[in-house]
Amino acid sequence: DDLKKQRAAEPTDPFSSDPERHPVLRINTRKPFNGEPPPEILSDSYITPAAFFFKRNHLPVPQVDPASYRLQVEGLPGGGLTLSLEDLKTKFPKHTVTATLQCAGNRRSDMNKVKAVKGLNWGITAIGNARWSGARLRDVLLAAGFGPDVARWARHVHFEGLDKDVTGTPYGSSIPLSKAVSEEGDVLLAYEMNGEEIPRDHGFPVRVVVPGVVGARNVKWLGRVVVSAEESGSHWQQHDYKGFSPGTDWDHVDFKSAPAIQELPIQSAITVPADGAVIDRSDETLTVTGYAWSGGGREVVRVDVSLDGGETWQVAQLRSGEKGQAPEAPPPPGRAWAWKLWEITAPLPPEAQELEIVCKAVDSSYNVQPDTVPPIWNLRGLLSNAWHRVTVRVRDD
Amino acid sequence: DDLKKQRAAEPTDPFSSDPERHPVLRINTRKPFNGEPPPEILSDSYITPAAFFFKRNHLPVPQVDPASYRLQVEGLPGGGLTLSLEDLKTKFPKHTVTATLQCAGNRRSDMNKVKAVKGLNWGITAIGNARWSGARLRDVLLAAGFGPDVARWARHVHFEGLDKDVTGTPYGSSIPLSKAVSEEGDVLLAYEMNGEEIPRDHGFPVRVVVPGVVGARNVKWLGRVVVSAEESGSHWQQHDYKGFSPGTDWDHVDFKSAPAIQELPIQSAITVPADGAVIDRSDETLTVTGYAWSGGGREVVRVDVSLDGGETWQVAQLRSGEKGQAPEAPPPPGRAWAWKLWEITAPLPPEAQELEIVCKAVDSSYNVQPDTVPPIWNLRGLLSNAWHRVTVRVRDD
Numbered sequence A, B: 001d002d003l004k005k006q007r008a009a010e011p012t013d014p015f016s017s018d019p020e021r022h023p024v025l026r027i028n029t030r031k032p033f034n035g036e037p038p039p040e041i042l043s044d045s046y047i048t049p050a051a052f053f054f055k056r057n058h059l060p061v062p063q064v065d066p067a068s069y070r071l072q073v074e075g076l077p078g079g080g081l082t083l084s085l086e087d088l089k090t091k092f093p094k095h096t097v098t099a100t101l102q103c104a105g106n107r108r109s110d111m112n113k114v115k116a117v118k119g120l121n122w123g124i125t126a127i128g129n130a131r132w133s134g135a136r137l138r139d140v141l142l143a144a145g146f147g148p149d150v151a152r153w154a155r156h157v158h159f160e161g162l163d164k165d166v167t168g169t170p171y172g173s174s175i176p177l178s179k180a181v182s183e184e185g186d187v188l189l190a191y192e193m194n195g196e197e198i199p200r201d202h203g204f205p206v207r208v209v210v211p212g213v214v215g216a217r218n219v220k221w222l223g224r225v226v227v228s229a230e231e232s233g234s235h236w237q238q239h240d241y242k243g244f245s246p247g248t249d250w251d252h253v254d255f256k257s258a259p260a261i262q263e264l265p266i267q268s269a270i271t272v273p274a275d276g277a278v279i280d281r282s283d284e285t286l287t288v289t290g291y292a293w294s295g296g297g298r299e300v301v302r303v304d305v306s307l308d309g310g311e312t313w314q315v316a317q318l319r320s321g322e323k324g325q326a327p328e329a330p331p332p333p334g335r336a337w338a339w340k341l342w343e344i345t346a347p348l349p350p351e352a353q354e355l356e357i358v359c360k361a362v363d364s365s366y367n368v369q370p371d372t373v374p375p376i377w378n379l380r381g382l383l384s385n386a387w388h389r390v391t392v393r394v395r396d397d
């Protein structure tokens, strides 16, 4: 009752109608809501339950009535197309893709330790893996009039959310047309996450899922799709979500000089044990678990783990399914959209008082993670994919 | 005359009919011939002249009569296709692609410094950039009967060379079918290099050019193309040209555990100055030049250069054409097959006696090079793409 009164008294708070969130999430900011799960919960399941999937909101969560929801598809000859949720569900084949989404700022906290950067101080869990179902963007664009004539001049597909800032500007992004219309691109206008309707925090009723591409282009609460000769002019496409040299500072940064982040580089992290954990020597062995993923449909082919700070390395076991269950079918080349979970059990080095555990992953193009953070440091703290390191203490009982 | 007599006296030397090579090449082995150009010559031109293009031969150079040459295309319903050189030139559109080829062992010498590896001790120039012209493999496969029915079971395309070892086994490799038949894959059955017929050392009369993919799959003296459900069983596909963890040794290596190298990771190197060069302090500035390239059609978007061993970084100028000429048109996304040359001129640090110059590149998926060699060391010395470092001495005049 008190809460209701309070809300009634603050009618202008645009965040007052945000959904409830699971209390276990670690909150970065409440308004807009940005939170991530505890690492050991994240790696507990191959498919991340929506409740534990990181929530990265730029703006208040819009309230969308599914009955009156309309998706506008524009920029095509003939004036485009307007689709209801029912249209999306019934007029196009339903396609399901298991895809990992990662925030461009995942592991930003490692960069903040080198030198302060601008952005939410994400830990290692601004990443999740879900089963997304919906209409293929390719099918919708073809139905809306996309064809060889359009391919001659079009180069990008813009996405606009129904979430708006105080000036009425919606969240927006774009992806290359080639990704949007490719049969192998697997871009979805998704209306289900893990077999249920997409929760409000993840884009109800429709979000675009662009497998292999940074979270920021996977626009939630999708309102408009626009085929264009130009990249999106939105703030998030042009003046954010780009990578720069460690020597570039805010006085000298030229956002035009760098491409908008699309495909993400190879990434991995240790979820268990936590940094600072204490291990009993009598355990004799140590089990280390984590995740690994690469953008652009490049499959993770190996994860190396070190217990001595990177001097010597062992190869971890990879997993593409829930523990004890059959793995997912191997993806066709270039369409490995989902992460792999990994695990290794190794003898505790007999004399060690402290262990520096390190992981690094390799993808199918044999790209590797860089050794250290300072040479990839950048003023926005994006693309933080150096080796992940945790230090644990060994206790004699 | 003496030479002629000598050759007549050694009629069994299969290398006796190898072509002449430019004397400036640094020779790794003579039989088979493996050689690379001096670094400063390599970076002198955006298009590498054939004479200076690295030569990586596994076997003797076969003598092929262009009039009787036939390419066999097999594995397709209807018995496949036999094509003469004239057929390739006249029955299919001629397509030209500027593509960089890199040997999987480029920069192996950096790995040998850490711990001895098996393989040719390449320096930094087992890489080159050429303009290749020929028929699209896609067009040839379509003409030979490739279609949706074949796509249902086929997964790979094999290439067999006309070069054979003493047992009669030809050089061979394969690539994924998706790359071979993609409209955006740009795979060529090339009969020209830089506007002239392909020189014997580079595959006369026909070689396959697989842009973005390791040199080893770009089979020279192409004799057979086979569409298959399986990867090539050749030695070079199954028991060579794969990457392993630094902890894997010859007693424990399982070649089945790693994927055949296809797309290569981001790479760069400093061509000028050379390691150990001496600079005059009175020059006041230092110019550093090099190359940068990434596999899979990922464009090089930035090269960072350090004069202090990696403490601080400056951004180099990139170039996609000959010095003083117009650059090549920017490639569509995912089809950046050609390298970039880079250059930076920086003031000499006033007090420095010695400079450790370092370069590292970034590609359009924001993949970066690893900092150091030991963590990517592998028993075959492949995929050597750590930061390149050269040390120069500053001399007071």
Ligand SMILES: [Mo]
Binding pocket: A056, A102, A103, A104, A105, A215, A216
């Ligand atoms: Mo993000």
Ligand SMILES: [Mo]
Binding pocket: B056, B102, B103, B104, B105, B215, B216
């Ligand atoms: Mo090679």
